[in-house]
Structures are given as C-alpha cells and as structure tokens.
Amino acid sequence: MTAGSPAAAGDDTGGIRSALGGLTTRGRSFLAAGVAAAMCAVVLGQSDLLRVGLLLAVLPLLCAAVLYRTRHRVAGSRRLLPSRVPAGSEARVHLCLENVSRLPTGLLMLQDHVPYVLGPRPRFVLDRVEPGGRREVSYRVRSDLRGRYPLGPLQLRLDDPFGMCELTRSFSTADTLTVVPRTEPLPAVSLPGDAAGHGEGRQRTSALAGDDDVIPRTYRHGDDLRRVHWRSTARYGELMVRREEQPRRPSCTVLLDTRRSAYHGAGPDSAFEWAVSGAASAVVHMLERGFSVRLLTDTGTSLPGDGADPPAGSPQEAAALMLDALAVVDHSDGRGLSHACDALRGGGEGLLIAFLGDMDEEQTAVAARMRRRSGSAVAFVPDSGLWAADRAEDGAVHRAVDGAVDGMPDDAVQARLRGLREAGWTVVPAGPGAALPALWRAAGRERAHSAPAGTAGITGEWS
Structure with missing residues (x-):
C-alpha cells in the first residue's frame, strides 16, 4: 500500500498566470467574447453592450480566482493486489481519497496514469466529499505482455460549478506492476539411470577426502x-x-x-515468448523439486544479477527473483552461444535444460561443447520460422498432442537437431502452439529410448 502525502488543491503560491492557465475552453470563450464586446462597446459608444462585455469577461476570471484560492487538502493512496501477476491475468488497483481539510470539496475528477498496454486510463467523478470523508474506487489492469509497468501518479482535477476553470494536482507516489511470464505445471519425469534420486543429479560430499584433510568433531553420545x-x-x-x-x-x-x-516475429504468441515462458516453467518446476537452479542467458549472464551462483533463500523466493528477471528479459545483440558455454563451469553443472533458437553449424558445435560441460542435457528447440509462418496463415495454430508436433521443420533444422542429438543432447522440437507439459514428457521418453546401457548412476534426475 502506497500512501500519497496530502495534496492541497489550490494550496501553492503560483501567480495569476497559473490561475488563468486553468481556464477551460468555455472559460476562454467567455473571456474572449467579453473583451470583444467591451471593445465594440467603446468604439460604438454602447453602454449596455459594455456591461454585457464586462459580465462575460469577469465571470471566468472570478471563477478562476475563487477556485484557485479555495483551500482543499486531500490525501490519496493506492493499493495494488497483487503486485506480481502472470501475463494474461488481471490485477486490481484500489484508490482511496480522503478529505483532510475543514471544508467540503466540490466536484472532483480522479485520474490515474497507466501505460496503454494495461488498458484505458481510469477516470472517476466524485461528488462532494465532506470534511474527514473518504471515497474508495477501484479498477482492473491486464497485460498479455510481460514487463514492469508504472502506475501513477494519481491526478486530481477540480472544476467550478460553471465549468469555466479547472485545476489539476498530482500526487507524487507511484507503484509498479510486474507482469511475469506465464508458467505451466510440468509433470514429474525422471531420466533413466538415477537410483532413488542419487547419482549425478543428487550428490553427496564427504568430509573425509583423506587422513590429512579430515575435519573431525568432538564425540557425541550415540556416535558410531x-x-x-x-x-x-x-x-x-x-x-x-x-x-x-x-x-x-x-x-x-x-x-x-x-x-x-x-x-522471428514478435508478440505474445511468438517463438521467443514461448521460450521465455518455457524457461520460467522449468525454473519453477526444478526449484519445487529441490534443485539448486541457475538461470543463464546466451550472453553468459546469470539472472537475476551477474553472480555465478544461484540465488539464495527459499525456493519460493528464488523463483520470484528469477521470474522478476524474466519479466524484463529482452533480445540480445549477440551472434552466438560461446559466452554461455564459457559460463558453464565444466562438469559441475548437473542437469542442463536449454531453450534454444535458430542455430547454424557453428552454434551447433558450441552447443555440443556445452553438453560435454554438463551432466544430462535437454534442449527444447522452437523453429521460429515455422512459428512466424503459422501466424501468417489466418492465425491457424498447430497443436502438440502428447509431444507430437504438427508441422515438421525443414531439412536445415532437421540437420541441426540431428547434430545436437549426436552430441548427446535430448532434443525436442517445438511447433507453433506446442504445450510444454507434453514436450516435457516427450523429452523423458526420448531420453529413456536413447540412454545407452551401463549408464546407471551417472545420469541426473529431473522431475
């Protein structure tokens, strides 16, 4: 909940220029008509017309002076529930206005600034607010695009009864709505070769590496x-x-x-947004399964921040940090995956889950080196060209049913996927509209069919 400091409508020290700047179109028209009538009355010598002109000119000036000198102190607050939502979900914004002055207010218009992507700008008309009175209103915001969106500042507009003048005052506080990628619950899948959750995925460190570097402790009752x-x-x-x-x-x-x-392509249904959503789903799923998860981009940067270690804290806190980072991740200008390959520490990464875009032969070779620096490696590869072509065909969507993707990649993409498989990757192509849970199960089946004999105890568990 963010509280705005009390704002005085008309409580600043601006001059007459500020007051005249609040004249509405009606007020300016009355002023211009009055001045013109007075000038004509002087030229023609018509006293009655002069009185009419003075009345027309004085009325908007009088309204501006009265409105400008009126002292209203109004406090506003905003409450955003929730402050973090998945893309496509709604959040509700609650606004509260309180009259903290001793005078009742007139007609008030309340307006909150929101980005265009969240919907139309909300406006509310509030009738007279008694001294000490409160008024509460709310509106909903929704975005199909992930990101961080500012809400505010809150604006308050006061009008005089004749509509000749209006004054706008803004509160200084603002809030931020974080729209994170959509995540899907993934099924529990175990790669073959893990023995009761042990192996490369679940390792144990012993304090005894030799008699010289043992770290002993004092004997306790019950020790063996x-x-x-x-x-x-x-x-x-x-x-x-x-x-x-x-x-x-x-x-x-x-x-x-x-x-x-x-x-290729952009928007919430593009291949890139599918990959971001898939990475978010994988991060949340692996954290829930007790894994220490590190989120890496092709630039070699670990998200969130630039640290090489996974974020500390509970799985929920780590997932929230990574989802916040994925909410604002954007395209990089990099040409290859070499920085990501260098960021892998070599042999100590455990399971590697990658969401890859289009690659040439050189990048396929780099991905092969990544496989040698990890334990098990699984790649989800959307053909962005196929996704862009699919969107162009009257919005037709090819669905993936139980891992089978409708619409096959071309020969070049097939060669790239074959190169990844030969390097030891478990590769799952993703067509337009592919459901990640089905691809997740397909990856487990493909790994089970391709696992060589005698690998028990050395492959990792991903469930």
Whole structure:
C-alpha cells in the first residue's frame, strides 16, 4: 500500500498566470467574447453592450480566482493486489481519497496514469466529499505482455460549478506492476539411470577426502565408534570422530537463448515468448523439486544479477527473483552461444535444460561443447520460422498432442537437431502452439529410448 502525502488543491503560491492557465475552453470563450464586446462597446459608444462585455469577461476570471484560492487538502493512496501477476491475468488497483481539510470539496475528477498496454486510463467523478470523508474506487489492469509497468501518479482535477476553470494536482507516489511470464505445471519425469534420486543429479560430499584433510568433531553420545578418528583423538586428548557425509542439493542450469537473430516475429504468441515462458516453467518446476537452479542467458549472464551462483533463500523466493528477471528479459545483440558455454563451469553443472533458437553449424558445435560441460542435457528447440509462418496463415495454430508436433521443420533444422542429438543432447522440437507439459514428457521418453546401457548412476534426475 502506497500512501500519497496530502495534496492541497489550490494550496501553492503560483501567480495569476497559473490561475488563468486553468481556464477551460468555455472559460476562454467567455473571456474572449467579453473583451470583444467591451471593445465594440467603446468604439460604438454602447453602454449596455459594455456591461454585457464586462459580465462575460469577469465571470471566468472570478471563477478562476475563487477556485484557485479555495483551500482543499486531500490525501490519496493506492493499493495494488497483487503486485506480481502472470501475463494474461488481471490485477486490481484500489484508490482511496480522503478529505483532510475543514471544508467540503466540490466536484472532483480522479485520474490515474497507466501505460496503454494495461488498458484505458481510469477516470472517476466524485461528488462532494465532506470534511474527514473518504471515497474508495477501484479498477482492473491486464497485460498479455510481460514487463514492469508504472502506475501513477494519481491526478486530481477540480472544476467550478460553471465549468469555466479547472485545476489539476498530482500526487507524487507511484507503484509498479510486474507482469511475469506465464508458467505451466510440468509433470514429474525422471531420466533413466538415477537410483532413488542419487547419482549425478543428487550428490553427496564427504568430509573425509583423506587422513590429512579430515575435519573431525568432538564425540557425541550415540556416535558410531567406527567413525572415531584416532589421530585427532591423540592430538587433542579427547575422543574425536569424522564428520558425517553431507548431502548436496542437485544442481540444474536453465539456459535461455535470447539472440535477436535466433527468432522471428514478435508478440505474445511468438517463438521467443514461448521460450521465455518455457524457461520460467522449468525454473519453477526444478526449484519445487529441490534443485539448486541457475538461470543463464546466451550472453553468459546469470539472472537475476551477474553472480555465478544461484540465488539464495527459499525456493519460493528464488523463483520470484528469477521470474522478476524474466519479466524484463529482452533480445540480445549477440551472434552466438560461446559466452554461455564459457559460463558453464565444466562438469559441475548437473542437469542442463536449454531453450534454444535458430542455430547454424557453428552454434551447433558450441552447443555440443556445452553438453560435454554438463551432466544430462535437454534442449527444447522452437523453429521460429515455422512459428512466424503459422501466424501468417489466418492465425491457424498447430497443436502438440502428447509431444507430437504438427508441422515438421525443414531439412536445415532437421540437420541441426540431428547434430545436437549426436552430441548427446535430448532434443525436442517445438511447433507453433506446442504445450510444454507434453514436450516435457516427450523429452523423458526420448531420453529413456536413447540412454545407452551401463549408464546407471551417472545420469541426473529431473522431475
């Protein structure tokens, strides 16, 4: 809830120019007609016409002076529920206006500034507000495009009873609505070769790497005597035991290809927006499954921020941070994936889930090096050219049913996918309107069919 400081409608020290600047079209017309009538009356010597001209000219000036000198102190506040919404969902904005002066207000017009993409600018007409009175109004905002959108400042407009003059006062506070990518719940899928969730995906770090670098601790009641470290016991003069093995969270890297040259088309139904939404869904799903997730772009930048480590905190907090970063991610001007490949630490990345755009032979070779720097690697590859052509055909949408994509890629794209598979990737092409949960299951089936024998215990778990 953001509270605006009390604003005085007409409580500033501006001069007559500020007051005359508030004249409406009607007020300016009356003033011009009065001046013209007075001039004609002087030339023609008509006293009655002079009185009419003075009346016409004085009326808007009198209204401006009275309205300008009227002291109204009004406090406004805005409450945004919720402040973070998925694309295509609605948020409600509650406005509260309170008259904190000793005089009742006249007719008020309340207007809030919102970006065009969120809908029309809301306006409300409020009748007389008694001293100490409150008025509450609300409106809804909705956007199909992700991003951060400012709301405010709130404007208050006062009119005189004759409509000759109006004054506008603005509050200084504003809020921000964050529209994050849409996420879809993904099914639980396990890659073959994981043994009860252990293996490369779930590793354990032992405190005992050798007798020289062991880190002992004092013996506690109930410790297994087989873990007594006699050398440390002799050194410290008390019973010492080796520390227990500490489980380490499985790691996962989600790679989002944001190269401008890798995607065609724009808008909420484009291939790039599908990839952003897919990356968001994968991040949330893997965090819910207990993975330590790192979100990486083709530029080698980890989101959020530039740190190489995953964000700390609870899974919900980490997911919120990454979704906020994905809300404003845009195309990069990079030409390749080499920076992302360099950002992979080599062998310690665990599972790699990538959402890739169009690639040539050179970028396919770079992706092959990425596979060697991770454990299991899964790539979702939308053919952006196919998506753009699909949108041009009267809005016809090809749906993916249980992983089968309607509309096959061309020979060049097939060769690229074949190159990724030969490098060890699990590759799932995504056609226009593809449902990510179905592709997620298809990736699990394809990995199960392509897993070589004897790999038990070395592939990761992604569920």
